[in-house]
Structure formats: structure tokens, C-alpha cells
Amino acid sequence: MTVPDFSDWVCPLPLRNYDRIVLGHGGGGRLSAELIEHLFVPAFGPNVDRGLRDSAILVPPKGVLAFSTDSYVVRPLFFAGGSIGDLAVNGTINDLAMSGAQPIALSCAFILEEGLEMAVLGRVVDHIARAARVAGVSIVTGDTKVVNRGAADGMFINTAGVGVIPDGVDISPDRATPGDVVILSGDIGLHGMAVLSEREGIEFGTTASSDSAPLHDLVRTMLDANADLHVLRDPTRGGLAASLCEIAAAADVGIVVDESLLPVPDEVRAACSLLGLDPMHIANEGKLIAFVAPDEADAVLTAMHDHEHGAGARAIGSVVEDHPGMVIVRTPFGASRVVDLPMGEVLPRIC
Amino acid sequence: MTVPDFSDWVCPLPLRNYDRIVLGHGGGGRLSAELIEHLFVPAFGPNVDRGLRDSAILVPPKGVLAFSTDSYVVRPLFFAGGSIGDLAVNGTINDLAMSGAQPIALSCAFILEEGLEMAVLGRVVDHIARAARVAGVSIVTGDTKVVNRGAADGMFINTAGVGVIPDGVDISPDRATPGDVVILSGDIGLHGMAVLSEREGIEFGTTASSDSAPLHDLVRTMLDANADLHVLRDPTRGGLAASLCEIAAAADVGIVVDESLLPVPDEVRAACSLLGLDPMHIANEGKLIAFVAPDEADAVLTAMHDHEHGAGARAIGSVVEDHPGMVIVRTPFGASRVVDLPMGEVLPRIC
Numbered sequence: 001m002t003v004p005d006f007s008d009w010v011c012p013l014p015l016r017n018y019d020r021i022v023l024g025h026g027g028g029g030r031l032s033a034e035l036i037e038h039l040f041v042p043a044f045g046p047n048v049d050r051g052l053r054d055s056a057i058l059v060p061p062k063g064v065l066a067f068s069t070d071s072y073v074v075r076p077l078f079f080a081g082g083s084i085g086d087l088a089v090n091g092t093i094n095d096l097a098m099s100g101a102q103p104i105a106l107s108c109a110f111i112l113e114e115g116l117e118m119a120v121l122g123r124v125v126d127h128i129a130r131a132a133r134v135a136g137v138s139i140v141t142g143d144t145k146v147v148n149r150g151a152a153d154g155m156f157i158n159t160a161g162v163g164v165i166p167d168g169v170d171i172s173p174d175r176a177t178p179g180d181v182v183i184l185s186g187d188i189g190l191h192g193m194a195v196l197s198e199r200e201g202i203e204f205g206t207t208a209s210s211d212s213a214p215l216h217d218l219v220r221t222m223l224d225a226n227a228d229l230h231v232l233r234d235p236t237r238g239g240l241a242a243s244l245c246e247i248a249a250a251a252d253v254g255i256v257v258d259e260s261l262l263p264v265p266d267e268v269r270a271a272c273s274l275l276g277l278d279p280m281h282i283a284n285e286g287k288l289i290a291f292v293a294p295d296e297a298d299a300v301l302t303a304m305h306d307h308e309h310g311a312g313a314r315a316i317g318s319v320v321e322d323h324p325g326m327v328i329v330r331t332p333f334g335a336s337r338v339v340d341l342p343m344g345e346v347l348p349r350i351c
Numbered sequence: 352m353t354v355p356d357f358s359d360w361v362c363p364l365p366l367r368n369y370d371r372i373v374l375g376h377g378g379g380g381r382l383s384a385e386l387i388e389h390l391f392v393p394a395f396g397p398n399v400d401r402g403l404r405d406s407a408i409l410v411p412p413k414g415v416l417a418f419s420t421d422s423y424v425v426r427p428l429f430f431a432g433g434s435i436g437d438l439a440v441n442g443t444i445n446d447l448a449m450s451g452a453q454p455i456a457l458s459c460a461f462i463l464e465e466g467l468e469m470a471v472l473g474r475v476v477d478h479i480a481r482a483a484r485v486a487g488v489s490i491v492t493g494d495t496k497v498v499n500r501g502a503a504d505g506m507f508i509n510t511a512g513v514g515v516i517p518d519g520v521d522i523s524p525d526r527a528t529p530g531d532v533v534i535l536s537g538d539i540g541l542h543g544m545a546v547l548s549e550r551e552g553i554e555f556g557t558t559a560s561s562d563s564a565p566l567h568d569l570v571r572t573m574l575d576a577n578a579d580l581h582v583l584r585d586p587t588r589g590g591l592a593a594s595l596c597e598i599a600a601a602a603d604v605g606i607v608v609d610e611s612l613l614p615v616p617d618e619v620r621a622a623c624s625l626l627g628l629d630p631m632h633i634a635n636e637g638k639l640i641a642f643v644a645p646d647e648a649d650a651v652l653t654a655m656h657d658h659e660h661g662a663g664a665r666a667i668g669s670v671v672e673d674h675p676g677m678v679i680v681r682t683p684f685g686a687s688r689v690v691d692l693p694m695g696e697v698l699p700r701i702c
Contacts, residue, residue: 024695028588031695033597054446054585055417057516065416066406069458069511073496095405107511108419111462133382143421143509147700151424158494160420160458160511165408234405237379246384316405344375349498 021116022160026146035143035144043129044108045140056140058105060164066101068092069160075349077124077155081190081210084157085127087351090214091236092159093135097216098221098232098288100171101163106132108159109143113152124155135214136253137161163216169223175230176251180319181297183290185218185304186312187211188240189268192282196349197271206229208267213286218309222290225303227271231291234284236351238342241280243289244327245341252324257317257339280329281342283350372467378504380467386495390473394480395459398489407491409456412515417452420511427702428475428506430549432541432561435508436478438636438702440564442587443510444486448567449639451522451574452514457483459510460494464503477508484567488512490651514567521575526581526594527602531670532648534641536569536655537663539560539591540619543698548622557617564637569660573641576654582642585635586589587702589693592631594640595678603675608668608690611683631680632693634701642670 024031041048048056060103070087071343091344096103108128112121132139192210215234222229231251235243240262248255264272264279272279286309292300327339375382392399399407423439440457447454459479463472519661544559566585573580582602586594590654591613599606615623615630637660643651648666655661678690 011590022636022695023699027693027695027699029693029695032588033692055419055450055452055512055514057450058416058418060411060416064410065409067409067456067458067511068406068492069460069509070494071460071462071496071509072461073498073502083457098405099408107418109420109422109509109511111422111424111507141419145422145424145507145700146509147424147504150501152507153498156462156496156498156507158420158422158460158502158509158511160414160418160460160509160559161406162418162513163406237383237416242379310580324489341384342378342380344373344380348374348378349496 011039019118019184021112021114021118021121021146023146023148026112026144032144033266034219039125040142043125044132045141047140056105056142058162059183060104063164063166066096066099066163066165068095069158070095071156072351073156073160073349074195074351075153076198077120079210079231080194080207082212083124083127084155085124086131086212088157088159089128089131089135090212090285091351092161093137093214093216094234096161096163097219098234099165100169100219100229100232101165102216102220103137103161103163105138105140106159108139108157109140111152111156112144112146113154114146114149116154121155133274143331144340151205166223171229171232173233173247173250175320176247176253176291177230178253178319178321179294180230180291180318181294181315182255182257182319183297183300183313184316185288185293185310188287189272189279189282191285192347192350193268193271196347202225202269208271211284211286213309215286215288215309218304218307221303221307222300225299227292227296227300229290232288236283236285239281239283241278241339242341245339248327249325254320254323255317255327257327257329258321261314261316263312280339284346285351361668370469371490372463372465372469372472372497372542374465374497374499377463377495383495387673390476390532391493394476395483395490398491399493404479407456409491409513409650411455414515414517417447417450417514418648419446421446421507421511421576422507423702424507424700425546425702426504427549428471430561431545431558434475434478435506436475437482437563439508439510440479440482441563441636442702443512444488444565444567445585447512448516448570449585450516451497451514451520451570451580451583453567453571454488454512454514456491457488457510457512458492459490459508462507463497464505464624465497465500467505473507517574518662521582522580522584524584524598524601526602527598527642527670528581529670529672531581531642532645532666533606533608533665533668533670534643534648534651534664535614536639536661538614538616539635539638540615540623540630540633542636543590543701544619544622546701547626547698559622562635562637564660566637566639569655569658572654572658573651576650578643578651580641580643583639585639587634587636590632590634592629592690593692599678605671605674606668607671608680610680612665614663614665631690634698636702699701
């Protein structure tokens, strides 16, 4: 699939007549058709439904399906390491991957504010197209709604995804079992800090860059190691802390994490200490945690280390029978503290 | 599946502590979990993913899949005959049905404005749950994002749907063939006029009530008549005019419609003549058009007449070889006029 180069994207005719989104671009008439024909089809390629049918048609390989959806409201739209477009593709791919699924198709639905610059939409569509191409997943269907000025904040995106779970794969949070090793695929806190520093104009010395990445191929690599993966989770909103708390609750087990083993990059650590935040609460968009039986941990780690998105993988803790439903962090000084599910989001509109 | 009665919906504990949406309800932490546990799970029933996994798991019957998505931004949220919740369920079901698919699962993703009354969300969720129950389709996965006050207009909803297309069914706009009879399932213009009169506070004597309805069972009935349905389309945004124009363009055929055969209810006709609108441009949310070979039209009409959503079905025109790509309406006085794809939407935020 070839995708046009949108790096110097300017609106092609007849979109050039509109350098901003007008209500008619969401009206289902001629302007909607032009947006599909001159922007979405060139960007998303031949597999996208051209609006001819009301649904895309999929012929899935045999297997059980995974189905997931996420909306993206991140501000700003562009930040170091990515954009709302990258998140919209990678985030939904990762939700599928955390069920062990290989994605087969994505939808992409825009809610646009009247007056949005067409060039901004073009850049985001470019990022979506590139991210989908990198991941090897097609955008096959979509929708565009336009709301009047002031009724939305520029642009929101929803993507839904369908994937196929290979036979025999059974990944679920309630499978966390005492003895399981908790593996983390790499550095934490980068996405949240990238968005925060862009949004607030805060400089922390080194700038964090979002880790937004599709993880389905890493998951395939891990499954190919013939491991029985018990749990997979991508620690996005709420960070590592929320993911671990949810798993502890779902499986009614205790989890112990060794804080000295947590890979926190300098730029994240510096920003967190300045702002009084815990890196375990900061969102990630290209990391996963995996729970595996202890005799399989080495094989899984070896497989992960050979993959670009798992090169920094390491064991960070384990599942215990004690304190079911609770996550405990052991500090480098030998003390312990309880990790709680955050009430809300320490950094709203992070994805 | 039993769904609680939300008709007198009040927030159950611990949601009662929050009578308005706060940013934390979208943060992925404890407040998000409470919203899922105390609102979405009771409403959507046992098939909804409880946030345990990142994806819902589907085991589809054998067949080709249809996959579709739509966002809903209608204002006001509630109107005669329905709400944004009804549209979000029925609209996506209908997109699947227009490919000949029977829906197997829906996703439901909310973008909420900080400060939205919890009771409003509760009512909408109730409408979604009821509409899904009436249609016999489960909501299986979802997402909730909250944006700060002023960054959205109360509530937007996205639903995506997966359906299965029976073997041998091939429905597509480019299959419209000269000679085909154009069948319309019932009265036009009701949804658009219901929203408009609610929004603008206009009284047109009799009040139009939205026709929002799920059409997959009507489509199944039509397919069961052993008919080779060439084209199905639900004339939503842009109305009957936009749907016919798109089909004429896709198949490169002419379409002729007899205006005297168009079923326009009095309340729609009165409002349209007052406002200078064409009923053919007004959105419908529970109607379909079907293109079938002339020797099959009677069988399809008979099958439709036995169904609650097809009782008013009738032939309104035919496909011709002349004027390919163009839709012509013959007026009762023997004149002809060209029907054009509207530029935008005559009534923005109608769905």
C-alpha cells in the first residue's frame, strides 16, 4: 500500500477552496464527499471504504475476534514524539494486542470544530496514515461530524478495532497467579511527560518524547516464544499504578514491585520530582506489562529483547498470595508503601 | 438479558456523591471504575466488558464481517421520538444492515464535558440500553473521556459495530441496474423535522416525531423473501436526495423518482413549505431504500408490509439508462427536475 507523502501537506483542489472546516464538511453532502475523496482516500489507501457502502467488509482469518474502541481528546494535538493521530492508531491497536489479538482493521471517526484549519486536519490524517502503515493495519471505515464553533475543542478522534486472537491464547487480568513474574517492556512516564511539558511550556532540561508505538508485533513475538502469557496490559491513563491495581483486584492477588527495578528515565524523574508526581501514575503509550509463570520468564524476556519495542524489558516484581487486591512497592531503603488506584487522572486529556 | 428500569433514574451510590461529571470520571482511575461498575454495567448488562480486558471477545458465526462506525453530535440530546442514545444504537446497526449484515456487537464511547449532569448521562445510557435491548444487540466494549468545561458541548457518542453478512448476499450501491425498482420503506423527513422543531422551538401544528429505529430485522425479512437485493441505503444526513445521488454516481445509472409517490407526512410537508426546504433533503433515521429487479419487487414489498418498520413500503421510482449519474424527479404536473447532492447539511447536528 502506498501512501502519499503528506510531510509538506497542502490542501489539494478542491479542498483548497476551504482552508478551514465548515459545517458542510460533516453534512453528508458534496463537501463531505470531497473530504473523503481528496483527503481520506489518498491518505488511508485503497482499503478504506470510499463511502460507497455504509460498512467496510472484512474477511477475517478463522479465530475468535477482539473488538475495542477508544476516543482521543489529547491536548495539544502535536507533541514531542507524536500526535493525536499516532495515539488514535497505536492506542486502539494496543488495546487489541493486550487481549493477544493481531489487529485486522481499524475505523476512524472525526468530530471536528467548525473553523479548524484544513492544514491541521491534513497533518493529523497524515500521522494516522503513517502510523497505520508502520503498524501494517488498514483504516477501513470512518465518519466525519462537524460541530459549530465553540462546541468542541478543534478535533476529537475515535478509533475502533477488530483483531483475531490465535487459537489457544487466553490472556486476561484474572489469570494473574501467585508466583507470576511481572515484566515491564521499557521506560515509564515518557508519554505523559511529553504532553505535559508541551502543554504547560515547562522545560525540565532534557525533554521527554512520547513513546507512542504499536505493540501487537511485540506481543506476537512473545507468543511465538511459546509462553503462556497470563496477563498483558498497556499502562496508559493512570500509569503503571492503575494497571497493577486493576490486575490485583481482578485476580484477587497481591502484587509486589521492587522500586529500584523500575526504569524511570532522567527527564521523567526530574519532572516528577519537580511537580510532586509519582512516575508510576504517568501515562505510557508504547509499553506493556506481562504476567508469566516464573519458569517462562527468561524465555519471554529473551524474545522481548530482540524486538525494538521490548529492548528494555525487565522483571520488576511478582505476584504473591499475601495482601490480595493490593499492590505494594518495596523502596530501595527496604520500606514498603501501598500503591493506590488514583481517583482520577493526574494529567487530564493525556490521550 | 435483563436491564434495570432507568425511567426514574437517579444516581446510585457512590455516583450520588457526584451529580455532575468531573474530569476524573475520564481519568482511568477509581472514578472511571465507579462509572463503569455503577452505571454502564447495570445498564448494558452482562455482555459488556467490565474494563477487565482492553477488548471485548467475540465468537462470530461463520461468514464475512461488516464493520462500521459513526459519531453522534445531535442537539438537543432529547427530542420527540428519541435521543442521542437511540440514534447511537440504531444508526450504527443500520449502517451494518445496509450491507446486508446482522449486527453481533456494538462498542460505545463517550466524550463528556466536565460539569455534565450525571442524571443526563444516566438518561442517555438508559436510552442506549433500551435501544440495544429492543434491537437484540449487545454493547460489549466502551470508553469514556472527559474534557474540561467549554471544550465540548455536553456529550458526544461514538458507536462502532461488527456484523455478519450471510453467504451469498452482495449488496452494494454500484449494483444498481437499469430496470431496478426503487423501494422506500415509509414516510420521509420525520427525524430531521423532529430535531429541528425541538431545537428551534418551532411549532408546526402537528409535531413530527423521530422515526429512529433499527432496520436489521427488516433487512433479514427482505433477504428471507429470497430476493437478490442490489442496493440498500438508509437516507440519513442529506436525506433521500443524497442517498439517491450517491447511488446514481456509484453505479453510473440514472434514477427517476415519481414525486406523487413520495410519502411525506403532513407535519413534514407543512414545516418544509414554511421553511423552504425539500423533504427529500431531510434526514431519516428509521427508513431504507432498496433497489431490486422488477420481477422481485412484489415479493420484497409483500415481505416488507408484514414488518413493523416496512408497513408503509412502496415503489417510488426506477433505475434508467438515460442521464447516468443523475437523479430526476417527475412532478405531479408532468415536469421534471434534477435532484442534486446538497453541498452540506441543511440542518447541522441532526445526528
